[in-house]
Amino acid sequence: MQSTQEPADIAVIGAGIVGSALAYYLSNNNKTKKIILVDRSLTPLNGSTGHAPGFVGQYNDSAILTRLARDTVQEYTTIPGGFDTIGGIELATSQTGAERLQRRYDSARAAGLPAELISPEEAARMAPALIKKEDVTSALYFASDGAASATCITRFYQDEARARGVECIEADITGIHKDGNGRVDGVNTGTAGFIPAKTVILATGIWAPELLPNIDTPIPIVPVAHPYMYGPYHDQKKVPSPWIRWPDHHVYARDHGPFYGLGSYNHAPVAQEPKDTAIGEWISEFDNTLKDALGFIPPETGLTPRETFNGIFSMTPDNLPLVGEVPGLEGVYLAAAVWVTHAAGTARFLCDVLEGKEVDGEIKRGLDPGRFAGRDGKTLRKVALGGYNEIYRVGGAEL
Ligand SMILES: Cc1cc2nc3c(=O)[nH]c(=O)nc-3n(C[C@H](O)[C@H](O)[C@H](O)COP(=O)(O)OP(=O)(O)OC[C@H]3O[C@@H](n4cnc5c(N)ncnc54)[C@H](O)[C@@H]3O)c2cc1C
Incomplete structure (x- = not known):
């Protein structure tokens, strides 16, 4: 040529x-x-x-991902408007979940990340619109986490x-x-x-x-479909809530400032061939996925879907x-x-x-x-897709 x-x-x-x-x-x-x-x-x-809500949770069961996340946050915090250190809270709703949070707390501290086990009341005080404290058995707070404006x-x-x-x-x-x-x-x-x-x-x-x-x-990169929603606009609080995750239920929520956002992995994984953008067609099953996820939000918050979309991102076998x-x-x-x-x-x-x-x-x-x-490429794709529901467990990407 x-x-x-x-x-x-x-x-x-x-x-x-x-x-x-x-x-x-x-x-x-x-x-x-x-x-x-x-x-x-x-x-x-x-x-x-262009579609990522920008959750940044630095601790990961994979030491490699924790290291890359820490390096990344160090860089983002130097960019004007790039990173908001709002913190992040993981919530358990069962004894098994609480034990898992305890393990994550121990490992995060050992890795040198600020992590704190807090009471359900304290968690609900930090994010009253997003947490039903009666559901919560244990809460883990990561003070240096936050939200990136991708x-x-x-x-x-x-x-x-x-x-x-x-x-x-x-x-x-x-x-x-x-x-x-x-x-x-x-x-x-x-x-x-x-x-x-x-x-x-x-x-x-x-x-x-x-x-x-x-x-x-x-090269087992498997694009997958993922539902996310934005709620109605509301008056913005002076200090945004930390992001919230319910790892036992594969659900997460974010305070976007003028509105809340909610996403869920609690559905059968769907491989998706991308076209020109990372937005796929809406999958009707996702209506129920988001409806179930909304069950974790206090009803008085009035969170309902104003806009929903199927955002596509990549999974890999490990x-x-x-x-x-x-x-x-x-x-x-x-x-x-x-x-x-x-x-x-x-x-x-x-x-x-x-x-x-x-x-x-x-x-x-x-x-x-x-x-x-x-x-075998086919097996690898299957494993990558299967990891979707385990995203918060085995060295997952910690969205
Ligand atoms: C709904 C949703 C929620 C997410 N939430 C989070 C989150 O909270 N936290 C988090 O860390 N991550 C999150 N992610 C994942 C994150 O968004 C992606 O992993 C990340 O943005 C990937 O960045 P990238 O630059 O690799 O790819 P992209 O942003 O997809 O960029 C790839 C670029 O390549 C271009 N391109 C592709 N092929 C060609 C070609 N042949 N010729 C020319 N150009 C080409 C495309 O136009 C595109 O601009 C989320 C993703 C989605 C969709």
């Missing part, structure tokens, strides 16, 4: 929170390199980032990257192109012709598998992202199935890898896109 353009040193494909963070960190450290950021829609953000952070990263010379291009990538030696030399687009690049990073979220159709190693060089595709890197909660830390980690810095070997192995080599 011939091109008269000077090849980019690095082409980041996908300008959601992950790709934009990558453009930002890469341009910070590589001022002489040509870096481009390509997305089929720079405005609006059509991927998952769109604000993404815009910040893009603007800063542009100011450092990153070129942002609107184009639909149709394939990765390799030279005669099998090394990547650019990407093909539907509208902007061939774009030459020495290194390509796929930060294409739920669409990541589409650009990797012919590799031997399974609930960890896939980040690193793609096996068998020299020069092609992946940064996918990354939550808002882990985006900045993950982007910084991948930058270090690309810059040849020494990185934590455990994280590198844990995130390696080649870690499923030799496994």
Whole structure:
């Protein structure tokens, strides 16, 4: 493939929170390199980032995810309007749930995160509109958690990257192109012709598998459907409530300021092929899922669905992202199935890898896109989908 353009040193494909963070960190450290950021829609953000309510719970049963979340929060708190440290509360409604919270409390403290077991009364005082204290047997408060404004952070990263010379291009990538030696030399687009690049990073979220159709190693990123709702507008409180999770019931709620939001994993997992955006068609079963979830909210709050949507995000078999060089595709890197909660830390980690810095070997192995080599792709997809209802349990993504 011939091109008269000077090849980019690095082409980041996908300008959601992950790709934009990558453009930002890469341009910070590589001022002489040509870096481009390509997305089929720079405005609006059509991927998952544009729809994430932005819960950030740093503690995770996976030490790798806890580390990435902590690194991420450290970064987000420096971005104007990027992060609100409202705290987060997990609630148990049974003895088993209370025992689990106790274990999470112990592990979070051991990891050095501020965590506190509080009484149901105290929890209800912190979020009176969202907690029925008579339901609660135990509550765990994470004071340094909060809510990220994913769109604000993404815009910040893009603007800063542009100011450092990153070129942002609107184009639909149709394939990765390799030279005669099998090394990547650019990407093909539907509208902007061939774009030459020495290194390509796929930060294409739920669409990541589409650009990797012919590799031997399974890349088990499974897009799933997920219901979320916004409630009616109300007068905003001076201090927003912490986010709330009912892990035993797979339900969570957030104070968005002028309205409340509610989401639930308490339904049969649904794999979803994404089209142009991360919003799928509404699934009628989700009406009941949200109705059940509303049962946890005090009736006097008057929370009813003003707007509902099916937002699509990625699951993987071990609930960890896939980040690193793609096996068998020299020069092609992946940064996918990354939550808002882990985006900045993950982007910084991948930058270090690309810059040849020494990185934590455990994280590198844990995130390696080649870690499923030799496994059966169909089984892996099944396992990834099955993890949806366990999202709050086994090293889940802690939405
Ligand atoms: C309803 C919902 C609730 C969520 N809640 C939370 C939460 O509370 N906390 C949390 O941490 N995470 C949450 N998530 C998950 C989080 O939103 C995602 O994990 C994260 O935004 C992924 O970011 P990304 O940059 O990898 O992908 P995306 O934001 O999806 O960006 C990928 C980009 O790639 C572009 N692209 C794809 N293919 C191509 C192509 N061929 N050519 C050009 N461009 C392409 C797309 O246009 C898109 O802009 C939620 C997600 C949803 C949908």
